[in-house]
Amino acid sequence: MLASKRHADILKLLEIDGSMAVSDLAERLGVSLETIRRDIKPLAESGAVLRMHGAVALPSALGEAPFERRMREMSAAKKKIAECVARTIADGESLMLDTGTTTSFLARELLGHRRLTVITNSSDIARVLASVNGNRVYMAGGEIRPDSGAVFGLSAIEFIARFSVDHAIISAGAVDLSGILDYALDEAEFARTVLSRGRRRVVVTDSSKFARAGLIHVCGFGDISELVTDAAPPTEIAEAVRAADASLTIAG
Template identity: 35%
Template sequence: MKQTQRHDAIIELVRQQGYVSTEELVEHFAVSPQTIRRDLNDLADQSKIHRHHGGAALPSSSVNAAYNDRKVMWSEEKARIAQRVASQIPDGATLFIDIGTTPEAVAHALMNHKGLRVVTNNLNVATLLTAKEDFRLILAGGEVRTRDGGIIGEATLDFISQFRLDYGILGISGIDMDGSLLEFDYHEVRTKRAIIENSRCVMLVTDHSKFGRNAMVNLGNMNLIDYLFTDQMPPASIMKIIEQHEVQLELC
């Protein structure tokens, strides 16, 4: 197994178990303790895990991983999710596109559509979609978050509340086992709520790594969304909440 594959697998084990010991990882991957320690140190330096003596745990629930790191993680899965979402949005539709690497992947997948009218608080999405002369693109005002191009704040909320659109394309940082939708930034949560309130159909787009992942701000529960697009079957406890609230699950 290549180092990058092992790193991804370690992250997945930590996500599933919450904590994993060095000994478990040595046995699981059949490599030396020194190799595992180097792996854990590398991942901790990238803020993908929290390094403990004798093992590793989930990273802090108060700080998200760096934007460029998140963009390359699970990129194939995000692309599949994005293609499925795009297939369900007709030409000429109106939609919000949220902050996040998976909503950005959806924007890429919409480049062959015609006549879309898009409102976004994501500078990266806006930059991409300016290449589409037949799209009507509206960029929300507010404070630019330089680390990822997100636009947030009171002005953003007021701006979004002026619209009523067909679709809201939302990302999320974590989904707790009780179905709670979690984020790291309180201001971003308020913006997501505004998008939800002003969308006729809310589509949550997220890869499987967000299931069971911790973050400190609660957006709400699964009853806020209409569709969940993801790449793997959610854990049983989350699946129960999805069914309870009659959310349409799309496995991509």
């Protein structure tokens, strides 16, 4: 059987089951484990499937893609947004960041800053900014999710609610005329709390989010100070942002 034919057969089987053990795939297709792993590799690299421990799945079967894969998506746009926002943050200021790939890019752009106070639920952001340049980093406590290295839940929300910061910055799962949306209730609740703690309230999102349908409403445009993205949003969204007296910044 040709590899391209097996690729199609793998996708057909996953469309039926959503996810399968690699050993089961090999048995169903009558090939060795080594062969099936070799077939899965290009599918995973292209984003057609997701690899897990001993299994493989369609992205739609697992909801939002794992953190590492999302860091590669729209990476140039996210870096441009991060550079833009980093220029608006001064040494010695305080900021609160929720977990997200764009906020993780921002953390890396802040490595040249000094004496920042950072509050986050992201182990990635905490690891990047802790113990450098005199920064003080506080991370919300609770169970760490294996997919994103982030913490959510009541204890995390109660922790961050103790702080008031210069810049509260969240990422967005989707943006439509109603405002900012996400895909999970606990993530939306955390992001909403982050925004409530900042004197400046910023949403960072790459332009691909304007084409997505979110599930959970985080906030309206009237609840933010600024929306920062890499390309102009649809006209109706841009008008809704300005009508809410929020700023729209196109990075670059």
